[in-house]
Amino acid sequence: MDNKKARKFEAVRWVMVFVIGVTVGLVGLFVDFFVHLFTKIKFSVVGDSIEKCTDKGCLSLSLLELLTFNMVFVFIASVLVLIEPVAAGSGIPEIKSYLNGVKIPGIVRLRTFLCKATGVLFSVAGGLFVGKEGPMIHSGAIVGAGLPQFQSITFKKIKFDFPFFRSDRDKRDFVSAGAAAGVAAAFGAPIGGTLFSLEEGSSFWNQALTWKVLFCSMSATFTLNFFRSGINFNKWGSFQLPGLLNFGEFKCADGDKKCHLWTAVDLGFFVLMGVVGGLLGALFNCMNKCLSRYRMRHIHPKARFFRVLESLLVAMVTTMVIFSASVLLGECRDLSSPTTHNSTLSGSEDINSTIRQFFCSNKTYNDMATLFFNPQQAAIHQLFHQDGTFSPVTLSIFFVLYFLLACWTYGVSVPSGLFVPSLLCGAAFGRLVANILKVKLGLQIYSGTFALIGAAAFLGGVVRMTISLTVILIESTNEITYGLPIMITLMVAKWTGDFFNKGIYDIHIQLKGVPLLEWETEVEMDKLTASDIMEPNLTYVYPHTRVQSLVSILRTTVYHAFPVVTENRQNERDFMKGNILISNNIRFKKSNIVSRAAEQRRRCQSMKSYPSSELRNVCDEQNAAVEPAEEERTCFSRCWREGTLPTQTCTQTSPPARSGPWRSDSDRSPSTASFCAPSWSTCSSGASATPRTSRAPLSPGCPSQK
């Protein structure tokens, strides 16, 4: 490529990252606007009803109203996920996999994007204990992957003649930028977003890329900021509302000279809170892992309808808990004097405007309802900034209920983030500690800081992110002086949690059977050689194997992927001897790559009539040109780290393996024609629907076909 062309490309890249940033910002705006609108309508209708019914005694009517709202919203979210199953969950595990080179079909497609962005809107508005931040990151990544392609697979009509940025590297770069923009838009944290991309995705520090990613993040943050400031304050052109999640301003009252946000002494408490946060996070992850396993075994294999039912069940229980806790368990507490620090919420609401007075006399208010009957962000604000208004009992009950429900909710098939629930849960814990220290021990502390540190500790214990999370939290508070306490807390929480299990995203990556290469491998792996993990008894097929044989192989084995070996040697025995096989296969592959890819595509097209949408996914991403050499390496390393799987024929990767044939568990019965979609998930150990006992003679990872 000559010099001029390279420069032109570079310019187009800059424009692209800008456009991606702006688009992600607009997506954030869309989600935020409608969540805000729906939540406002819901709470005002139900709130009015409760106010009326407190006297009349028609509270069950109010509950019914709330139930109707929530169930309808959650039903919509759940149906959207039915349309595109990969839109479920937060999407961060999937994006992490993608950035590390493991592609999951459909994960960066327009349809997924539409389902995710719309779905999260409804699941948040539906009162589930989920956040919109994770899905924002996923949406951002999809925008990053999709925009530079100038075409869509979902909508065939969207197709411009712009055949650049089709290489794997370019795509991944744009996805990095998009994911970073997602973080930036969600938290108003452009630097944190950049570091998120680097921490999760990069192993090579590419200065030019980092600079572009930061630019993209900035564009997203400030696009969102621009429109939100315009819409909410009607001040177009000013920039006052940085991210979707904003922690408000931590600030001592102006006159108060004795007030400090934190002191050196507090650091000791922060470390202890980090330990507790790590333990709680580990517990959360452990429970969620068991739940997810249960779900995979007992719900996913059933009809899809059951997933919707589960979502509705969660919505119903959540609603009941919210309602009954507010009615039965809330304490009426005195309204504090107008707080001296006027922290402005997003949407120009004052901190006191989100206080709920349900069932309480004038001048007092219901503290449980204040936490439960508000959008989660408002509740976080309350915990961070409202001075001395929550009783320890309320906080404890709130924490336990929230912990359990959030744990149950994450994994239900709706688009759902984990950041905000974790923050809220942790903030309650932190506030509880602050209450105890302040009231019982009489220490001079700033409650908001403790709530923040509690939030950081719990979140850190759950997700186990390090640098990027530190920076995200610092940026969200817009207070650099919180750097040290947040970092120490996160560090301690991570170390404590790592003692017991992995972070929630890694757990879900593992459960889904994605072969992700960790930064640090297990200690035992250092001593393994290739021969230790090889499978001596290999089931393989020939290019011209008859369908009958295939079916019989599929019936008698539990695998979904088989190496295809050629017959151009006289002696099969020779053929199977290590190196010869490998080198031979590489030759075979190189000479056949074009014809095989075409063949594959043809076959997939003819399969569009097949009812399962997931099977179709497999074939969709095969249009991009592929570089055999890179593939082989990817595959090789992929199989390498999966200590559990044998990988004798790993060099035989072909387009289907690379574009990540990767299917949900419900579709895994061996009798389906899975030959076109040999599944990576056979490599994985966890949560497989296949019989556990037959795992010992697991077979090849990377399949090949002719």
Place this chain on the structure above:
Amino acid sequence: MDNKKARKFEAVRWVMVFVIGVTVGLVGLFVDFFVHLFTKIKFSVVGDSIEKCTDKGCLSLSLLELLTFNMVFVFIASVLVLIEPVAAGSGIPEIKSYLNGVKIPGIVRLRTFLCKATGVLFSVAGGLFVGKEGPMIHSGAIVGAGLPQFQSITFKKIKFDFPFFRSDRDKRDFVSAGAAAGVAAAFGAPIGGTLFSLEEGSSFWNQALTWKVLFCSMSATFTLNFFRSGINFNKWGSFQLPGLLNFGEFKCADGDKKCHLWTAVDLGFFVLMGVVGGLLGALFNCMNKCLSRYRMRHIHPKARFFRVLESLLVAMVTTMVIFSASVLLGECRDLSSPTTHNSTLSGSEDINSTIRQFFCSNKTYNDMATLFFNPQQAAIHQLFHQDGTFSPVTLSIFFVLYFLLACWTYGVSVPSGLFVPSLLCGAAFGRLVANILKVKLGLQIYSGTFALIGAAAFLGGVVRMTISLTVILIESTNEITYGLPIMITLMVAKWTGDFFNKGIYDIHIQLKGVPLLEWETEVEMDKLTASDIMEPNLTYVYPHTRVQSLVSILRTTVYHAFPVVTENRQNERDFMKGNILISNNIRFKKSNIVSRAAEQRRRCQSMKSYPSSELRNVCDEQNAAVEPAEEERTCFSRCWREGTLPTQTCTQTSPPARSGPWRSDSDRSPSTASFCAPSWSTCSSGASATPRTSRAPLSPGCPSQK
């Protein structure tokens, strides 16, 4: 290395980075405390004298006092640099080189550290237009390099038995951490510091390292913060003064609803300011390059005494300019009403306390004196936060004078940073723009933001850093909303400047002849092959060459490095043919590495009696164990990028080449016994003291000896 040992090492590493962070913080505290003290004494004595003399007419006496103070301080700083020449300048080019694998002897030694830290204190106190931030980064890097060694070459008595962390990689990791801590302490920007290390040094994103570097930076920032808050406010345990350089709080007056820090419209102006900043920066760099070249040719070859004289000359001229500008050119302006936003300076001074009333009647003050008769940081604060008090004429004159003097000063042999002068210069420019827009055009803008953007534009134009500088400035202002304008300005400034020349650090790296591998190579290099830059006529020596021959070779050539070739082939002609030579030499080297290193060390020890301290430097760093393979690679790539130099024998690297025999220009006459110290600087093109005409047949880069 087994598992337990690895874990123990990891723990020691964490402790080490913490200790490094704390130490760097304490160094920052030391420098800051004494600069503050000396400056305060100086300005109060001279200020009092001026107040008295305004009536009596004894102003020349005041000038004399100021001159005495400044000249004495600068003399001390200059003498310290004489003791250790590499302590001159900001040290950032050297650290950048170090982090990229090119070692400069003495750059990370305790003596350098002492001279640098003490020297910068005096050069700043001496009223020179220099900053203490660059030297802080260098000091931090030295602490990072030195502490984990548990021994010192300068002071032989400091030696504990802790022979770990001796590998190149470990050392570089700790230096990264130390440099980051330096940035963190200087600007109160731990994230910026981490990114600085990554941007300047790393090509591989190592998650574990990054996390340690961030921890180190945080430790430094908060150690400094802790002690400064304790000393200045007597509030031990609170954290209120983040970094040495702090921009104060940008904030609209509380009641003012129309005031915005910046709006979308302002972005257009920021882009224009970025362009101008880039142009000014390019001009600054160009002038400084010419000056440095002149200095290298005409001052450095002379006796060392001349360097001190130059420093004193600069100090004298600077003092005269400060004084006469304040007396003659200042305008008397009305004192504004007490500003509504009480931005607190470091040291708890109010913004109005640094206003100077020299030669002005009551209720008015001298605007030029306010800028010139204060520490630079106070002047920056004035420009950022003082409302509407500087006349355009004053600002223009100040800018021009400051620009010229700062340009002259950078490169004088005192420890001197460039950040603060650039910021101040740029702030004056930005304030000028703000004045014009606000007063002449009547736009509703916030002057402080324009001053900040001006500062960013000029600094960006001079140093051309990208991500890290953006983050550093955001962190220094503690205002995330400035992210977008700062980034756009820096981007535009960098692109504009890059159109003309390189950044100032890269220029100085080039001038010093350090062979640094850039992120992006020149376009022409893409088309070069190895044979294009090879030298066919090679001057080489044999392991047993007689001294007489050596002397004659040294007399007849201009090189300081010669390949040593073996004689174990019958035919010399064969020997010189490309590949054969290389492969043969590698063999030769591998078999001899141990004995040669030992030999080298012995030789160097016997040379300690040699008067030149620089010659000794060469040998000091040879204690670390070396890995031949890595060396070869380093050398190879090193020579590769230097398009100007021929590198036929580049594979022949041995410890002396790797430990960076690299000497100041004054010591380069071919008659000295430079055989022990074959100089890398022959590779370089710029600023060499050797005759320019004989450059064509330049010879080998990487020498080897037996």
